Amino acid sequence: MYTQKKSIENSHIVRERDRQRFRELLAVFSIGIPVGLFLLLFTWQNLEVIRLGHETTALQKKQKDLETANKSLQLELDRLTSLDAVENQAVTLGFEATDPKAIVTIREGGVQRAERRTPPQGSPQ
Numbered sequence: 001m002y003t004q005k006k007s008i009e010n011s012h013i014v015r016e017r018d019r020q021r022f023r024e025l026l027a028v029f030s031i032g033i034p035v036g037l038f039l040l041l042f043t044w045q046n047l048e049v050i051r052l053g054h055e056t057t058a059l060q061k062k063q064k065d066l067e068t069a070n071k072s073l074q075l076e077l078d079r080l081t082s083l084d085a086v087e088n089q090a091v092t093l094g095f096e097a098t099d100p101k102a103i104v105t106i107r108e109g110g111v112q113r114a115e116r117r118t119p120p121q122g123s124p125q
Contacts (some may be wrong), residue, residue, distance in 0.1 A: 079085060
């Protein structure tokens with residue numbers, strides 16, 4: 001009824017290597033590793049192209065925004081430094097027009113009094 005299991009002593013048996021299977025495995029690895037490396041390089045290169053494309057687009061947008069901001073600041077500077085704006089600001093600060101006789105022109109030859117002429121309207125004094 002009850003059977004006893006007899007242990008088998010087979011530690012002296014050595015399994016022989018299958019040389020044909022080893023050659024097939026070596027052939028698969030020798031072809032598979034370069035193909036795998038090529039696919040990895042190809043994938044990395046495509047991802048890098050996509051990343052650089054996004055970066056280029058972002059930089060172009062940033063450049064356009066900076067150019068727009070620069071243009072608006074330049075217009076603001078032109079508006080604030082126009083002669084009419086400076087004259088209006090001077091009047092609000094209490095400055096008065098200078099007497100043309102009080103203007104002194106300095107040249108290389110020495111000091112010379114300004115002639116009695118009034119500058120045309122709208123030109124710098």
